[in-house]
Structure formats: C-alpha cells, structure tokens
Amino acid sequence: MATIDANPASGTRDLLPAEVARRERAFSTIRRTFDAHGFAPLDTPAFERLEVLTGKYGEEGDQLIFKILRRGDHAASGDADLALRYDLTVPLARVAARYGSQLPTPFKRYQIAPVWRADRPGKGRYREFFQCDVDTIGSDSLTADAATLVAVTDALEALGLEGFRVQLNSRKALRGLVESYGIPEQLESEALTALDKLDKIGIDGVAGELTERGITTAAVEALGADLDAADPEAAVRDRLTRSEVGQAGLTEVDRVLALVDGVVPVAYAPVLARGLSYYTGPVFEVVHDGLDATIAAGGRYDGLIGMFQSGDVPATGGSLGLERILLLLEQAEAAAAAGAAEEGPQVLVTVMDEDGAGDALAVAARVRAAGLTVEPYSGGGRLKLAKQLKYADRRGVRVAIIRGGDERAAATVTCKALATGEQRTVPLEHLEATLAELLEA
Amino acid sequence: MATIDANPASGTRDLLPAEVARRERAFSTIRRTFDAHGFAPLDTPAFERLEVLTGKYGEEGDQLIFKILRRGDHAASGDADLALRYDLTVPLARVAARYGSQLPTPFKRYQIAPVWRADRPGKGRYREFFQCDVDTIGSDSLTADAATLVAVTDALEALGLEGFRVQLNSRKALRGLVESYGIPEQLESEALTALDKLDKIGIDGVAGELTERGITTAAVEALGADLDAADPEAAVRDRLTRSEVGQAGLTEVDRVLALVDGVVPVAYAPVLARGLSYYTGPVFEVVHDGLDATIAAGGRYDGLIGMFQSGDVPATGGSLGLERILLLLEQAEAAAAAGAAEEGPQVLVTVMDEDGAGDALAVAARVRAAGLTVEPYSGGGRLKLAKQLKYADRRGVRVAIIRGGDERAAATVTCKALATGEQRTVPLEHLEATLAELLEA
Numbered sequence: 001m002a003t004i005d006a007n008p009a010s011g012t013r014d015l016l017p018a019e020v021a022r023r024e025r026a027f028s029t030i031r032r033t034f035d036a037h038g039f040a041p042l043d044t045p046a047f048e049r050l051e052v053l054t055g056k057y058g059e060e061g062d063q064l065i066f067k068i069l070r071r072g073d074h075a076a077s078g079d080a081d082l083a084l085r086y087d088l089t090v091p092l093a094r095v096a097a098r099y100g101s102q103l104p105t106p107f108k109r110y111q112i113a114p115v116w117r118a119d120r121p122g123k124g125r126y127r128e129f130f131q132c133d134v135d136t137i138g139s140d141s142l143t144a145d146a147a148t149l150v151a152v153t154d155a156l157e158a159l160g161l162e163g164f165r166v167q168l169n170s171r172k173a174l175r176g177l178v179e180s181y182g183i184p185e186q187l188e189s190e191a192l193t194a195l196d197k198l199d200k201i202g203i204d205g206v207a208g209e210l211t212e213r214g215i216t217t218a219a220v221e222a223l224g225a226d227l228d229a230a231d232p233e234a235a236v237r238d239r240l241t242r243s244e245v246g247q248a249g250l251t252e253v254d255r256v257l258a259l260v261d262g263v264v265p266v267a268y269a270p271v272l273a274r275g276l277s278y279y280t281g282p283v284f285e286v287v288h289d290g291l292d293a294t295i296a297a298g299g300r301y302d303g304l305i306g307m308f309q310s311g312d313v314p315a316t317g318g319s320l321g322l323e324r325i326l327l328l329l330e331q332a333e334a335a336a337a338a339g340a341a342e343e344g345p346q347v348l349v350t351v352m353d354e355d356g357a358g359d360a361l362a363v364a365a366r367v368r369a370a371g372l373t374v375e376p377y378s379g380g381g382r383l384k385l386a387k388q389l390k391y392a393d394r395r396g397v398r399v400a401i402i403r404g405g406d407e408r409a410a411a412t413v414t415c416k417a418l419a420t421g422e423q424r425t426v427p428l429e430h431l432e433a434t435l436a437e438l439l440e441a
Numbered sequence: 442m443a444t445i446d447a448n449p450a451s452g453t454r455d456l457l458p459a460e461v462a463r464r465e466r467a468f469s470t471i472r473r474t475f476d477a478h479g480f481a482p483l484d485t486p487a488f489e490r491l492e493v494l495t496g497k498y499g500e501e502g503d504q505l506i507f508k509i510l511r512r513g514d515h516a517a518s519g520d521a522d523l524a525l526r527y528d529l530t531v532p533l534a535r536v537a538a539r540y541g542s543q544l545p546t547p548f549k550r551y552q553i554a555p556v557w558r559a560d561r562p563g564k565g566r567y568r569e570f571f572q573c574d575v576d577t578i579g580s581d582s583l584t585a586d587a588a589t590l591v592a593v594t595d596a597l598e599a600l601g602l603e604g605f606r607v608q609l610n611s612r613k614a615l616r617g618l619v620e621s622y623g624i625p626e627q628l629e630s631e632a633l634t635a636l637d638k639l640d641k642i643g644i645d646g647v648a649g650e651l652t653e654r655g656i657t658t659a660a661v662e663a664l665g666a667d668l669d670a671a672d673p674e675a676a677v678r679d680r681l682t683r684s685e686v687g688q689a690g691l692t693e694v695d696r697v698l699a700l701v702d703g704v705v706p707v708a709y710a711p712v713l714a715r716g717l718s719y720y721t722g723p724v725f726e727v728v729h730d731g732l733d734a735t736i737a738a739g740g741r742y743d744g745l746i747g748m749f750q751s752g753d754v755p756a757t758g759g760s761l762g763l764e765r766i767l768l769l770l771e772q773a774e775a776a777a778a779a780g781a782a783e784e785g786p787q788v789l790v791t792v793m794d795e796d797g798a799g800d801a802l803a804v805a806a807r808v809r810a811a812g813l814t815v816e817p818y819s820g821g822g823r824l825k826l827a828k829q830l831k832y833a834d835r836r837g838v839r840v841a842i843i844r845g846g847d848e849r850a851a852a853t854v855t856c857k858a859l860a861t862g863e864q865r866t867v868p869l870e871h872l873e874a875t876l877a878e879l880l881e882a
Contacts (some may be wrong), residue, residue: 006539006749009490009523014536016543017481017550024472024482031465036809038786038816038836040458041465045569046487046525046555047507049450066488069508069521071559078519080510082450084487095455098447102457104785104835106820109458114487118512128486140821143798147819150802154809259799263806308447314821344545345479357584358700361591365704368477368595375479378588379547380581380755394545395479 011119011127021343022333023130023326026159027112030132030320033158034110037151039134042109044091046116047082054083056090056307064117066127084116088133089304089317096137097308106139112322124327135317137305142252145282145300145316146259152296152318153264156286159329163289167269170253171279171299176246177270180239181219189277191215196273203227227271236270256282278304281316288328295321295328344395346439347374350388352404359408363401363431370432372439392418399438401431417441452560452568462784463774464571464767467600468553471573471761474599475551478592480575483550485532487557488523495524497531497748505558507568525557529574530745530758537578538749547580553763565768576758578746583693586723586741586757587700593737593759594705597727600766601773604730608710611694612720612740617687618711621680622660630718632656637714644668668712677711697723719745722757729769736762736769785836787880788815791829793845800849804842804872811873813880833859840879842872858882 008014015023031041053065067080074081085091088111096107112132119125134151136144149166156164174195178188194209201209203224210220229235240246253268260266266284274283274297281300288295298318305313347367349360360376367374377388385402392400402414413431416423417438426434449455456464472482494506508521515522526532529552537548553573560566575592577585590607597605615636619629635650642650644665651661670676681687694709701707707725715724715738722741729736739759746754788808790801801817808815818829826843833841843855854872857864858879867875 003751004492004535004749005490006535008486008535008539009488012486012488014486014539015484016540017483020482020484023484028469036786036814038789038814040785040836041461042458043456043461043464045449045453045455046557047450047453047569049446051445063513066512066523067510067516068525069510069519071507072504075508076519078510078517082507084509094445094447094449098449098455099457104832108816108819116487128488136819138821139819141798141819143792143801143817144819144821146798146802147805147817150806259802261799263802308445310444344481345477348479351584357582357587358702361584361587361700361704364588365591373477373479375549376584376588378549378577378580378582378585380579380585391545395481 009127011121011125013126013128018343019330022330026322026326026329029158030112030155031110033155034134034151037147037154039108039110039151042092042095042111043113044085044088044095044111046114047084048091048094050081050083052083052094053086053090057086061086064119066116066118085113086117087115088113088131089135090307092133092135092137093305094308096305096313100309103137106144107137108135109137110134124323126323130322130326132320132322133317134319135315137315138313139316140302140314142255142282143259146256148298148316148318149256149260149264149266149284152286152298152320155320156296156325159325160332161288161295161325161328164265164286164295165289166264166266167272167285167287168253168256168266168282169269169272169274169284170249170282171273172245172281173240173249173253173270174273176240176243176249177236180243180246181222183215183219187213187215192273195271198227198271233268233270252282274299284318291328293321293324295325297321344392344397345373345375346397347372347399347401347435348388348392348395348397349374349376349401349403350385350392351377351383352385352402353383356403356405356408359403363403363413366431367401367435370435372435389416389418399435450568452562452566454567454569459784460771463771467763467767467770470599471553471596472551474596475575475592478588478595480549480551480592483533483536483552484554485526485529485536485552487555488525489532489535491522491524493524493535494527494531498527502527505560507557507559526554527558528556529554529572530576531748533574533576533578534746535749537746537754541750544578547585548578549576550578551575565764567764571763571767573761573763574758575760576756578756579754580757581743581755583696583723584700587697589739589757589759590697590701590705590707590725593727593739593761596761597737597766600770602729602736602766602769605706605727605736606730607705607707608713608726608728609694609697609707609723610710610713610715610725611690611723613686613722614681614690614694614711615714617681617684617690618677621684621687622663624656624660628654628656633714636712639668639712674709674711693723715740725759732769734762734765736766738762785833785838786814786816787838788813788840788842788876789829789833789836789838790815790817790842790844791826791833792818792824793826793843794824797844797846797849800844804844804854807872808842808876811876813876830857830859840876 066084068082070079070081115131178191183191190213194206198206207220207224226235240250278301279299280302283299285294286296300316302314305315349364351357351360364374364376400416411428413428414425415434507525509523511520511522555569556572619632624632631654635647639647648661648665667676681691719742720740721743724740726735727737741757743755746756790805792798792801805815805817841857852869854869855866856875
C-alpha cells in the first residue's frame with residue numbers, strides 16, 4: 001500500500017492535547033459566563049440542506065460554502081444537496097422559525113461551534129474555525145442590546161483579557177449622517193464602506209475613496225470638516241439632529257450608553273459601520289488596545305431572522321472573535337510558562353515487573369479515589385524505570401510512585417517528586433498523605 | 442421569497458438548550474474521568490482528504506461516507522476531494538503517523554466528537570452522531586488493555602449508569618477455537634459472524650447458519666456440544682489448550698481478568714467476536730443489564746494504526762456508545778423530574794418601566810457578583826409583570842426581583858419565590874441574603 005499523506009486537509013488543524021485543554025478551558029469559561037447571564041446553549045447540525053445556506057452570504061460568500069455530494073445512485077450526478085454551515089446565524093434563524101412557539105420569548109441563546117469556509121488558507125486563516133455567538137431573538141428593547149454588551153465584555157474579562165474598549169454606533173445614526181451630507185441613498189453602502197476604513201486610511205484616504213465612488217465634493221468636504229473639527233463627536237451630533245433617522249439613531253446610542261454606564265467601557269464611535277449589511281440598529285466593536293484589533297463585535301439585525309418565516313423578528317447579538325482570542329490566550333500562556341510540559345496526570349504509578357502490573361492498577365485506583373489524576377504506566381517493551389520516568393517527565397507528571405517486589409513484600413511505597421528528585425519510602429497507608437505533601441511542595 | 446423548509450437536514454438534529462445542557466454535563470463527566478486516568482484530549486478536523494478515508498471501512502462503509510464537492514473552477518467537475526470523518530479511529534491513525542515523535546509513547550488519548558454517516562435515518566439512527574473513543578497507541582502491554590477497561594467502566598459509573606457487566610474475549614482465543622473445530626481459515630470470518638449471534642439466535646440458530654455457510658457437520662456438532670455442556674466455559678477452555686494460538690488467547694484473557702480482578706465486573710465470554718475485523722487481541726463489550734444492550738466496547742487492534750506508516754503500531758482502546766448512553770440518561774432524568782422546566786438562570790430581574798432598565802442591569806450585575814445566574818428581563822413590547830413572570834416560569838427561574846419606582850425611591854427591593862409565591866420587600870443591602878434564603882428554601 002502506498003503511504004498516504006498524513007497531514008490534515010489544507011486549512012484545517014489537528015489539535016494536540018495541550019491545545020485542546022487550553023481551548024476547552026476557554027470554552028468552559030465562556031459557557032459559564034453566558035449561563036450566568038441567562039443565555040442558554042443551542043447546538044445545530046454541522047450541515048444544512050443546501051437551499052438553507054445559499055443566497056444568504058452574497059455572491060462571494062456562496063462561493064466559499066463547502067457543498068456535500070449527493071449519495072448512492074445520485075452521486076454520479078455530481079450534484080450537491082447539503083452544505084457545511086458557514087456561520088451560526090443562519091442556523092439560528094432556521095431554529096427560531098422551526099421551534100418558535102416552543103422557545104421562550106425572548107429566546108436568549110449562545111453557541112460555540114466550528115464553521116467551515118473554503119477561503120484560501122493563510123496565516124491565522126483556517127477553513128475550519130470556531131465561532132462563538134450570543135443572541136437575543138424576539139425583543140425590540142434596547143435592554144437586550146445593553147445586556148449583550150455586558151455579557152460579551154464579562155466573557156472577555158472572565159477569559160483574563162484586559163485593556164479593551166467598546167465602540168458603539170447605530171446604523172440609523174449612520175444613515176442619518178449619510179443623508180445629512182446629501183449623499184444619495186443608492187450610494188449609502190459605498191459611503192459606509194469607505195467610512196469604515198477611517199481608522200486605517202485616515203481622513204484624506206476616506207475622502208479620496210468617497211470621491212472615487214462618485215460622491216460629490218461638497219459632501220466629502222462637509223464630512224472632512226466634521227471629522228477634522230476640534231470635537232468631531234459634537235460636530236456629528238449637531239449634524240444628526242437635522243435628520244429624523246439620524247436623531248433616532250443618536251437617541252438609540254445614548255440609551256444604550258446610559259444603560260451600561262459604569263459597567264462597560266464604551267464610547268460613541270460616529271463612523272463605525274461594521275461591514276455586514278444586515279444590521280439595523282445599534283452596532284458595536286470591542287477593540288483590544290494592545291493589538292488594536294477587534295476581538296468581539298455585534299449589533300441589532302431586525303430583518304435577518306425573518307428569512308425562514310413571514311414577518312420580521314427583532315434580534316440583537318454579538319460574536320466573540322474566538323480564534324483571535326485563543327491566539328492571545330496562547331501567547332499570554334506561552335509567555336507565562338515557556339516550555340511547560342503537557343498537563344498530563346499528576347501521578348504515574350510505575351510498573352517494575354509484569355507481576356507488579358495488577359498492583360500498579362490497584363494503587364492507581366487508590367490514588368484516584370483520593371481525587372488525584374493518575375495512570376499506571378501502560379507502555380510495553382522492557383519495563384525500565386528510566387524510560388518510565390522520562391515518559392512521566394514528558395507528560396508533566398509531578399510524582400512517580402515506585403513499588404517493586406521489595407516494597408510490595410514490605411507493604412511500603414516509594415514516592416518520587418520529579419521536579420526536586422526528592423524520594424520518600426513510606427508505609428502504604430501513608431501514601432495519600434505523602435502524595436499530598438509532595439504535590440503541595 | 443418562497444418560505445424555506447425550516448427542518449434540519451434528514452438524519453440530523455437541532456439540540457435545544459435543555460438537551461445541550463444534559464449532553465454537556467455528560468461530556469464533562471467523561472472528560473473528567475478520562476483526564477483522571479491520564480488520557481489526554483485530542484481534536485481533529487471534521488473533514489479529511491478523501492483518500493485518507495476511502496478503503497478503510499469496507500465497500501459498504503465507503504458508500505456511507507459524505508463527500509465534499511471540489512470548489513471554484515473544479516466545482517463543475519462534480520468530483521469530491523474531501524470527506525466528513527466517518528469515525529475517530531482513522532483520524533487517530535493519521536495523527537499518530539503525522540506527529541509520532543512529538544507524542545509521548547504510549548500515547549493515551551480520548552476524543553468526544555461528532556462523526557457523519559449517510560445511513561438511512563431511522564429511530565435512534567442519525568447521520569450526525571457523537572462518538573467517544575479512548576485509546577492507547579504504541580503499547581503491546583496488556584496493562585494498557587486493563588487500564589482501558591478500568592477507565593471505560595469508571596466513566597460509565599461516573600455517568601450514574603448502574604447494572605452493567607463486561608464480557609471479555611480474545612481474537613486469538615477465537616481463532617484457536619475455530620481452528621480446533623477444524624474450520625478452514627478461509628471460513629473463519631463467516632464462522633465468527635455466525636457465532637457472534639449466539640445471544641440472539643441461540644445454539645440451534647448458530648448451528649443452522651454455520652451449516653449454511655458451508656461448515657462441516659462434524660465441526661458444527663462439536664461446537665454445539667461444547668456450548669451445550671454443563672460448563673461451556675470449561676469445555677471451551679479445554680479445547681483451546683489443544684491449539685497454540687488458542688492457548689495464547691486464553692493466557693491473554695486470564696492476564697486481563699487478573700489485572701482488573703475486583704475492580705471491574707468482568708467475565709470470559711468464549712464466543713464474543715465483536716463485529717469489526719481489525720481486532721487482534723483482547724476484545725470486550727460492556728452490556729447494560731436492564732437493556733440487554735451494549736453500551737461500550739473495544740479491543741486491541743495492532744494492525745490498524747500502521748495504515749499511514751510503515752510497520753505495525755500496537756494499539757488498544759474502547760468506545761462508549763454515547764448516543765445510547767445519552768438516551769438512557771435522558772430517560773432516567775425524565776423519570777426523575779417529569780415536566781421540569783428548562784434550567785434557565787436562577788434569578789430574573791424584572792423591568793417595570795423603561796426608566797428602570799438601567800437599574801435592572803445594575804441589580805443583575807450585583808446578583809451575578811454574588812455567584813448566582815441572573816438576567817435582566819430583555820423582552821420588548823409592554824413591560825407587564827405577568828408576562829415577565831410567565832417568561833421566568835418558562836425558563837425555570839426560581840426568584841424574580843421586582844423593583845418599580847417606589848422601591849427604587851425607598852432603596853428597597855422585592856424578591857418573589859416563584860414556586861411558593863412568597864414575596865419579601867427588604868432594604869437593597871439585604872438583597873443577597875434574602876436571595877440566598879429564598880433559593881435555599
């Protein structure tokens with residue numbers, strides 16, 4: 001048999017134990033936080049019928065959907081009937097339509113799960129990656145938007161992330177702004193795309209893009225003047241009062257600001273647009289100061305959930321940038337404990353001879369009953385102590401138990417602390433106390 | 442837009458909050474148990490390159506693999522290049538080959554993850570279902586087989602399952618048995634398939650099948666006599682001593698029995714075959730007494746892991762029948778708490794008027810700081826108390842906090858225990874103590 005390439009498929013990763021443990025810890029912290037905020041976990045299948053996904057992510061997004069070939073007699077057709085989920089929002093919309101009356105209103109759910117996109121793989125860009133969404137379906141109250149902000153920032157804090165701030169805007173305020181500059185409605189999304197880059201390309205860059213996109217010089221100059229003013233927020237606020245939708249947006253922003261005042265570090269960000277076109281009300285971004293990168297974002301999207309049912313269903317939510325956050329946590333952990341071994345069991349019971357294997361299993365059971373993590377050495381070949389201690393070291397084991405024929409005959413046990421080399425031979429009945437002391441040291 | 446069918450794809454399930462919570466509890470118990478036994482978590486991608494999976498599961502299995510269509514310009518070809526994982530063993534074999542020297546030897550890993558099979562969906566049979574595997578790679582020691590048995594049965598006990606027993610056999614003993622009846626080697630797997638049905642179809646049924654499959658009357662009669670003997674185990678043991686491989690199998694069985702003696706309820710099961718053809722040594726099944734169904738199984742498979750590298754790699758492991766176990770736990774839970782509400786947050790802070798929403802968020806933060814799960818009511822529409830209490834009831838909330846304008850002015854708070862209707866108005870600084878009392882009641 002020719003050898004098969006043993007790498008994972010392009011754009012996917014094998015997660016080895018230390019990484020799985022780190023991710024599982026983070027997921028568990030996030031779950032605990034969202035549970036504490038009254039959100040409930042939801043899980044949906046990895047694949048959906050193709051028609052559920054197509055047409056929801058724009059032409060470009062549609063190209064990136066992994067499609068599943070039909071099976072049996074239909075396989076030869078080359079047609080697909082299923083597809084891997086592309087995000088967690090469309091499945092949520094389907095669930096809201098399917099189980100509507102069985103769900104409480106509002107329905108507050110979170111989901112931490114992988115999604116799949118056939119993007120070109122690159123550094124930090126995977127074809128399989130986890131998303132973490134928290135949403136409130138069926139409420140038009142801004143209390144829900146505020147509660148999302150509190151839950152999301154609490155989760156970031158619980159993960160140990162520090163130094164972030166929240167930028168808040170409203171799509172209504174943005175629409176008012178565009179309107180008040182006299183930019184025609186059909187150019188609104190072009191204008192927002194340019195404005196969203198302000199942080200990256202500066203006022204002159206934005207002005208250049210706007211002009212390129214066919215927006216009048218007058219509008220571009222008015223915008224430039226506002227953003228260049230001594231107090232840009234005051235200038236924009238003043239302008240928004242002249243537009244009905246702009247004023248509604250401002251009221252929305254101020255309401256959310258007031259609701260989370262003193263709880264979340266949040267500020268009004270007049271030109272924050274958030275790329276996605278489906279937002280209808282407040283939108284936010286959580287920016288990590290050190291990285292100057294977005295680590296969470298979200299907003300209100302009252303039109304989206306209705307895609308599987310008649311009538312709009314109000315909805316608001318947020319998403320943690322989970323892969324980026326996991327990378328931050330990994331870096332922090334690597335800095336804190338460079339070269340740390342895998343977190344294996346605390347104790348290894350060595351096996352000195354075949355006759356001692358049953359005894360090793362029994363000792364392991366006893367140690368486990370004392371609440372410790374422990375394994376009997378299960379390797380094959382010659383039962384050399386040096387090999388077993390090397391294995392223990394590799395696994396990050398802290399104490400090795402050694403019990404050869406002499407110790408078994410004398411009803412004693414030897415415990416060896418691997419970091420210090422300290423070794424104690426004690427009566428078997430002192431095993432638990434001795435382990436506790438050595439593990440505490 | 443025509444309404445899209447909101448059901449999940451055929452053979453898949455949406456898991457609503459109460460079910461996700463139950464599953465997550467079970468997964469977490471299993472993880473804790475395997476961690477305590479020194480096994481480490483591994484995670485692999487949902488899809489693999491097609492060539493990694495094809496040819497590993499027999500012709501029938503190959504038909505059930507979900508294949509993923511090529512993308513971009515290649516999509517029109519109708520060809521597949523990727524496929525959803527079909528089990529957790531083949532990906533493990535790939536990982537062992539890919540990261541060999543980076544992994545400790547033996548490599549003890551567990552994985553709890555969904556797999557996908559295009560089986561015809563049916564009652565209790567899904568196209569997406571979870572598997573839970575625990576394996577030791579790189580050890581030929583029977584200590585590893587015994588440690589698997591202890592870990593698997595500990596996990597079942599930790600899950601609260603009671604009344605199970607382990608049946609143990611060895612593929613070597615089975616081969617010896619077949620040999621000693623004079624059944625030719627090329628009919629061995631036919632014979633084992635028939636023998637494996639003994640529990641279901643009885644001795645006469647097995648004898649009939651064997652004859653049908655071309656096995657001689659002499660062999661069938663000898664087998665029938667052994668199984669019908671006063672002490673069938675003694676008869677089989679006696680026969681096995683006449684075959685070299687049979688004796689080796691018996692020695693293997695007796696060694697594992699001795700190693701787990703007094704720890705695991707295990708017995709030698711002379712005709713237990715376990716369907717899969719790749720087993721090479723000890724095999725076991727955990728049978729739930731009440732159900733008379735297999736809830737876990739496994740064995741040694743020294744030839745399988747080598748499929749991605751040259752040379753055999755010894756391996757042994759077990760698998761929990763996770764979906765069946767989850768069903769058992771669900772039934773037990775349903776019997777214990779018929780009609781129980783979803784486990785929502787413990788406390789709901791109601792919102793009596795728009796002015797009180799900020800206060801409700803602040804009170805919720807305070808309650809959360811006391812270690813309780815809590816949400817501010819985030820629904821829209823008219824803020825009627827009755828509607829909010831109904832929502833609280835639906836979510837399984839135990840105490841509702843009511844704080845209208847009067848209470849806010851007087852710096853008091855009202856706590857209402859939903860089960861009893863008991864309601865207390867206390868100074869705000871007594872909130873935590875009052876909640877503790879009401880929740881304890």
